[in-house]
Amino acid sequence: MSELRWDPLKLHWVIIATERGRRPRDFLVEEESGELASCPFCYGNEGRTPQEIFAIRPSGPANAPNWRVRVVPNKYPALRIEGELNNRGYGLYDVMNGIGAHEIIIETPDHQRGLADLTPAEITNVLFAYRARYLDLRRDMRFRYMVLFKNHGTRAGATLAHAHSQLIAVPLTPPVAATELRVCREFYANKERCIFCDLIGFELANGERVVKEFASYVILTPYASSFPFELRLYPKRHAHDFARSTDAELAELAVAMKEMLSRLKAVLKDPPYNFIIHSAPPLQERLGKPDYWSSIEYDYHWHIELVPRLTQIAGFEWGTGFYINPTSPEDAAAFLRDADVS
């Protein structure tokens, strides 16, 4: 059983994933398995993953070929779905059982294509799978937050080359999300406006950091980018919850995502990257209260954050929480605007 341990000095929880149990020799070789025959995510190898949780499949039985997008439990999960939290103290520390869900969204049956290479219709299916899993997992009362993210490339933490994203449901609100949610709530309490709507309005008027604007979405580089070529994708109209996006909205989002990933791939030669969806936590649904009891519908704005992994996170960044970014977001936006993605 994995454990969540509380650091009373850094004020955060750490997941000690003992079931992964890595010993010193396990760290000496680090490789990305690119082999086709052995890939458990490939068409025809469905028996090599745990039983599927969800799939988009025009016809045919579960756990067989003929699928477009497939969701399976992670074979080596950081957190397990069975059990109770059992939150307890240990000396000066605190510890709880590692309860959660850890799912893999296999984005395509084709081993050779990355998310940027898929058609907008195929990416729309991936987004449909994201939405379906969000909506299902938030019915579990133990989960406070859902983290939907993608690691692309070994240097971004991917251990399998076949295109996939991950969804981890956690029993407490992660620190980064907690800060963001608090900032949004306080800004709204003072001004009755969404801070993200203000920021998006400022950036659209200014233009320097805008990479590409769509009817309903905008891609930009944040003014205080921690990393070179960091990107944000925002819905222009206020919306707090990714999982309430309509089919038509997800179809347009797929076009915007393809544009973002294609420009990145063109300018930086298919760099490793991570993206993460920041969406409102499911608390309001769990409490069974209508939205007007909570202000999160008004104060929070869902979005996607993307970081290409171009620089190493060194001692200074890790030890201080300060980031040194050697490329200004204005320069990065200009390079991305000029990318040839015809």
Add this chain to the structure above:
Amino acid sequence: MSELRWDPLKLHWVIIATERGRRPRDFLVEEESGELASCPFCYGNEGRTPQEIFAIRPSGPANAPNWRVRVVPNKYPALRIEGELNNRGYGLYDVMNGIGAHEIIIETPDHQRGLADLTPAEITNVLFAYRARYLDLRRDMRFRYMVLFKNHGTRAGATLAHAHSQLIAVPLTPPVAATELRVCREFYANKERCIFCDLIGFELANGERVVKEFASYVILTPYASSFPFELRLYPKRHAHDFARSTDAELAELAVAMKEMLSRLKAVLKDPPYNFIIHSAPPLQERLGKPDYWSSIEYDYHWHIELVPRLTQIAGFEWGTGFYINPTSPEDAAAFLRDADVS
């Protein structure tokens, strides 16, 4: 001029180091320069660095050979020492000039030896240089905090192979330090005890996570380790300020550091790592108040934090602030205790 930019959503400052000005093609090749002839940190190549700030040299002129440890300004500094902060607003954001100091401590003239390979006497000289630079920089009223850290190996962010550490003086307290200082102050306010002294006492009594104990220092793996084989080196007796260590204390610390680095090197085959010294900020000296006006002398406990860079920081960690650690600190401590460093 570099800029410090405030992120109003994540509540942190970012350093946009425009003088490094990296363009897309600069990210495509990343290498560690191991070439001896061209190494600016080598004996005889003193003319290839900026003029030295400090050196330990038995005899002879500055910027010439015959040195043991040498401190020079970083040729590509993240922050510059000249100018005013000019803290100002920009839309919803804030920005200030990138004022600070960025120095390199060259730990040995010998290109082939790492810090773990130096003798305790040689490491003592490195620690003397650290202390001297701390004491000098804290006289500058613009600097709120000093970050002394080391990147060892390309994957830990080192761009030159020759053994060196870095000292960055920053005009504001970094987020990680701010949290730690606040926790210590609050713990002391409630209990009139140092939280670190409590933790060290608990760990010494428990023993599971103790790697090695010395007369005045202890090396252990923290209970809530974010990373595999993460280490802490603490002075056992309460002391808030690394820079007030006596010569004799630094000589014993050098023995403890060599032990820590040698065990790590033996167990994990010379892994990349970062370490950082956490010491009390210089505010009290700057205000010219005697120590009894401030409680930091009582509530804070200086120490060294070390992280081997064995796993990639992936999307989940970066996006949430949650860390997944696949090796329990109890296992890591056992492996390090059993290391053959004879």
